[in-house]
């Protein structure tokens with residue numbers, strides 16, 4: 642199986658961006674860890690980042706038929722984007738939402754996710770490890786649907 646791992650705005654600045662909240666790992670570090678984890682579970686992973694909502698919507702639409710599942714850290718678009726939610730609902734692939742930080746322990750506006758109804762579940766608060774936990778979860782979901 643193959644999974645698409647999507648990253649939203651400002652995540653290209655990880656490592657330099659508010660390291661007290663988001664940690665010292667760069668997005669390249671997280672990509673390497675994700676690819677390694679996915680490979681160990683027999684999955685192939687395509688890891689992408691965009692600062693543009695429409696590009697993310699396009700990637701989700703194109704995932705239909707090409708990928709078996711989606712992991713998404715929509716970053717600030719989590720809290721603003723009906724379009725990303727609708728795209729995830731449209732392709733109907735199993736999807737998991739991830740966040741580096743615990744979005745429930747920060748400003749009130751981060752506590753609401755538009756993606757909530759479009760994903761199987763959410764992992765937040767474990768830094769880069771959130772992505773690896775989400776890969777475990779999606780591997781579990783994909784195994785259930787194949788056996």
Ligand code: DQA
Pocket residue numbers: 650651652714715716717718719739740741742743744751
């Ligand atoms: C984030 C949390 C969001 O609230 C924020 O806008 C981000 C990153 C996280 O991974 O913790 O950019 O998605």
